[in-house]
Amino acid sequence: MVAPASAFDNNEKVKIVRRVLAGLAFTGIRRVRFLPDSYQIVGRAADGLHSDVEIEPLQLAVHFTVEDTVRAAGLLAESGAACIVTLGGDGTNRAVAKACGDVPLIAIATGTNNVFPQMVDGTLAGIAAGLIACGHVPSTLARRTKxxxxxxxxxxxxxxxxxxxxxxxxxxxxxxxxxxxxxxxxxxxxxxxxxxxxxxxxxxxxxxxxxxxxxxxxxxxxxxxxxxxxxxxxxxxxxxxxxxxxxxxxxxxxxxxxxxxxxxxxxxxxxxxxxxxxxxxxxGRGPRLVDVREVLWHAARAGLLRSPIGAQGEDDR
The missing domain is CATH 2.60.200 (Tumour Suppressor Smad4)
Structure with missing residues (x-):
């Protein structure tokens, strides 16, 4: 209200999430769990998306406060999530960082001041998340932050x-x-x-x-x-x-x-x-942050992006 900052409305976030899901499907990811929100962003993004990705909401009581984000991050970490993708600014990622533990984090910037998250297309973020989750790139590309x-x-x-x-x-x-x-x-x-x-x-x-x-x-x-x-x-x-x-x-x-x-x-x-x-x-106890562009550089040099990676078997994440 006091500065001419850009705003990512819910419709734009739906499009970003749809692109993330497309990137995940490309890498062979078969299961995605998400935190429900009042606008049903992930559900709208998945509507009509033709892929084999199973998308399910987290089973937790939602009050639409920042504490939902903290509890969701903790639940994902406890259930063995291989990567967490966030949409938000520094505040959103701070809430996730309180409970995500060692789970690699891909932070897509949609906030006002985006110092911690990265301004990157959702498609690329989804591909990077899938590569990290399936172990196709070194885990060292998810670096511990301060x-x-x-x-x-x-x-x-x-x-x-x-x-x-x-x-x-x-x-x-x-x-x-x-x-x-x-x-x-x-x-x-x-x-x-x-x-x-x-x-x-x-x-x-x-x-x-x-x-x-x-x-x-x-x-x-x-x-x-x-x-x-x-x-x-x-x-x-x-x-x-x-x-x-x-x-x-x-x-x-x-x-x-x-x-x-x-x-x-x-x-x-x-x-x-x-x-x-x-x-x-x-x-040095911050979350493990993934640099999307660095992951894509590594994948391209290794020839991982020449064609869809395809199904990864029953142990997909």
Whole structure:
């Protein structure tokens, strides 16, 4: 509502999922399980799709909240899913990452700020997911990512895949952060140039490749050096950075500001009035993320895409 961002409506998501299913069928996948939604996106996508893929909803009570996504990811992991495909932005993938365990994740970008997911056609994502699930490409192509862990009084309270922002904002409110003047400090797991959101501040200070094991801790203040922030599509602002430092996996940042509001991957989730310990740790315990283009490069070099891969037998996933 405050930036000219593109929107993927439900009809477009139906088309994306239909393309994913076509890609899966091409690789010989025979069974797909999915999280039902109020618009019946997967059901509509499968309608009229001529393939041997068995598509069934997960058996869980759905309340159409983010907790549905967390529980669905956990159920898929427990049932032995070979790959999970998501449609969403950083927030959706963060919810999946809370419970997907070691299951490889293919993240198709349909959010506002898509730092974690990849902008890729659904057909290609489906082919890559099928190749990973059937074991036709090395499992090493699903690489473990970093994450930020929020520890409150010694207990793990939440995680982030991209950024943790500490704000002086007095309440959670509408969650999204648009007023940069309230920001006190940032802890970033990703600082890749070309990304949109709070992580762009870090990218303009110290650009790091996706596979780099480091992160950044940034202090902001009125007297600091000016740095541009591409806060959202079409929204470019300037912030003042007082100081920053690189973090390595295992490093922890103590947050002393009180009261404060903690935002994870762009949305305010936690408000602290006083007392207690608050720590943000950079770790290597993020989900195993698949780079679709890298999988397709490997498959093409191995000659896997010259014709449909076909049926894989009774042990198909």
């Amino acid at each position: 994450r930020l862990e929020i520890w409150l009084d010694g207990e793990l309270a939440d995680i982030a895949l991209v950024d943790v922002a500490i704000s002086q904002h007095p309440f959670i409110g509408t969650r999204a952060i648009w007023d940069l003047s309230t920001l006190h400090e940032l802890v970033l797991a990703r600082t890749e140039p070309g990304c949109i959101g709070l992580s762009s501040i870090g990218a303009h200070l110290c650009p790091l490749a996706r596979e780099d094991e480091r992160g950044l801790h940034i202090h902001l203040g009125d007297q600091g050096q000016p740095v541009s922030a591409i806060l959202a599509p079409g929204m470019i602002r300037t912030v003042r950075v007082q100081r920053w430092r690189a973090l390595r996996c295992g490093d922890a940042v103590e947050i002393a500001l009180r009261p404060c509001t903690v935002a994870v991957d762009g949305e305010r989730e936690l408000h602290l009035e006083r007392g207690g310990s608050l720590e943000v740790r950079l770790t």
